Structure formats: structure tokens, C-alpha cells
Amino acid sequence: VKEYKVAILGAGGVGKTSIVTRFMNDTFSNVYIPTVGNHYTQLMKITGGEYYTLEIIDTAGAYEFPAMMDLSIRTSQAFVIVFAMNDKKTLDRALAFKQQVVDIKDREDIPIIFVGNKVDCGYDEMQVNPAETEAMVKINGYLYLEASAKYNINPKLIFSQLISQGLSIPLAD
Ligand code: GDP
Numbered sequence: 001v002k003e004y005k006v007a008i009l010g011a012g013g014v015g016k017t018s019i020v021t022r023f024m025n026d027t028f029s030n031v032y033i034p035t036v037g038n039h040y041t042q043l044m045k046i047t048g049g050e051y052y053t054l055e056i057i058d059t060a061g062a063y064e065f066p067a068m069m070d071l072s073i074r075t076s077q078a079f080v081i082v083f084a085m086n087d088k089k090t091l092d093r094a095l096a097f098k099q100q101v102v103d104i105k106d107r108e109d110i111p112i113i114f115v116g117n118k119v120d121c122g123y124d125e126m127q128v129n130p131a132e133t134e135a136m137v138k139i140n141g142y143l144y145l146e147a148s149a150k151y152n153i154n155p156k157l158i159f160s161q162l163i164s165q166g167l168s169i170p171l172a173d
Contacts, residue, residue: 001043002050004163007057007072009101010082011093015117018149019082020058023156044159052163073104078111078162085128085146086121098142113143113162120148 008016017038024040038058045051057072073079081097083090094114102108114137116128134144143161147154 001053003053003055004078005055005057005076006078006080006159006162007059007076008080008082009059009073009094009097010115011084011087011090014082014084014087014090015149016080016082017058019080019115019117019147019155019158020056022149022152023159044163054159054163069100070104073101078165080113080115080158080162082115082117083128084118084121085116085130086118086125088127091116091128091133108140111162111165113145113158113165115154115158116144116146117149119146119153120151 008020010016020040024042040056040058042054042056043051044054057076059069059072079097079101081094081101083094098112098114101110101112114133116130116133130146137144143165145154145158145161147158149155
């Protein structure tokens with residue numbers, strides 16, 4: 001069984017914990033094991049057959065401790081970078097997180113999926129342009145998905161797409 005260490009990054013309040021919780025509870029609640037400090041382990045089967053052990057680090061709350069954040073990035077091989085569709089500032093933060101990952105790993109070709117969460121927000125609340133954002137992140141070969149932890153849109157797809165991408169791009173050290 002291959003192991004993937006995935007860190008969830010993003011500004012406070014964008015829905016990181018909600019996405020992870022939704023993913024865990026709706027798909028494999030019987031096998032998820034919360035460990036110390038927002039650490040979860042999850043067995044996952046992707047389309048095509050193979051099983052993977054996903055170790056998910058929810059970095060919520062780690063921001064007061066930059067050294068801890070650095071360590072989470074250093075020890076993770078793939079990244080879910082979350083922002084909220086109804087808050088443009090969180091997209092800027094997401095891009096800053098991407099840069100931090102690239103700097104720490106010292107390479108660009110890292111399995112990363114950008115997630116525009118809270119896609120359920122009303123049209124009038126929408127501050128992020130989906131097509132522009134997708135085009136921007138895809139320049140670097142990164143993945144992009146919109147999601148709603150609230151309505152259970154795409155939490156599982158986030159992780160399966162990230163794993164599939166990890167099959168074609170070597171995982172970060
Ligand atoms: P975190 O700080 O990034 O871990 O964010 P949380 O998961 O704690 O969520 C922050 C707030 O956003 C909470 O009030 C959630 O209920 C809410 N939230 C999370 N996901 C969604 C979503 O998809 N849609 C909406 N409308 N609210 C959400």
C-alpha cells in the first residue's frame with residue numbers, strides 16, 4: 001500500500017476542517033483515525049484499483065507557529081490549497097501558500113490541487129472568477145476544483161484527483 005502525506009493549506013475560515021471532516025465521515029468514517037493535532041489517516045481506493053494510505057495534516061490553527069507550518073510542508077508530499085469563492089483575499093493567500101510550498105520544496109512540479117470552497121455561496125457573493133482562476137493555476141499544471149463542504153460537493157474528488165496526479169508527477173520529498 002502506497003502512502004501519501006497530504007497537507008491542507010489555506011486562510012482561516014475557508015473550510016479546511018469542514019472538507020476533511022466531510023471527506024472522512026461520508027466515505028470511510030469507520031476507518032479514519034484522528035491522531036495528535038489534526039492528523040488523520042485514511043485508507044482510500046482510487047479508480048483503477050489500488051489502495052493508498054492517505055495521511056492528512058489539517059494545518060488549521062498552525063499559523064501562529066511558522067516553524068510548525070514549515071515542518072508540515074516539509075513532511076508532506078502533496079497539497080490541497082483551499083480558498084473561499086466568496087472571499088478574494090483568500091485566493092491571494094492561497095497563491096502565497098503555493099509559493100511557500102514551492103520555496104520549501106525548491107521545485108515547481110509538486111502535486112497540488114487548488115480548491116475553491118463555498119461554491120454554494122450566492123452569485124452576488126461570488127468574488128472569485130472560476131474560469132480565470134482555473135486558467136491561472138493550470139499554467140503551472142496544478143489541479144483546480146470548486147467544492148462545497150456544506151453540500152458535500154467534491155470533497156472526495158479532491159483527494160482522488162490529487163492522488164491520480166501524484167501518479168504522473170513524482171511526489172515531493
Ligand atoms: P478552516 O478554518 O479553514 O478549517 O474552516 P472551517 O472548516 O472551520 O469552516 C469555517 C466556516 O465556514 C464554518 O462556519 C463552516 O461552517 C463554513 N463552511 C465551511 N465549508 C463551507 C461551504 O462549503 N459552504 C459554506 N457556505 N460554508 C462553509
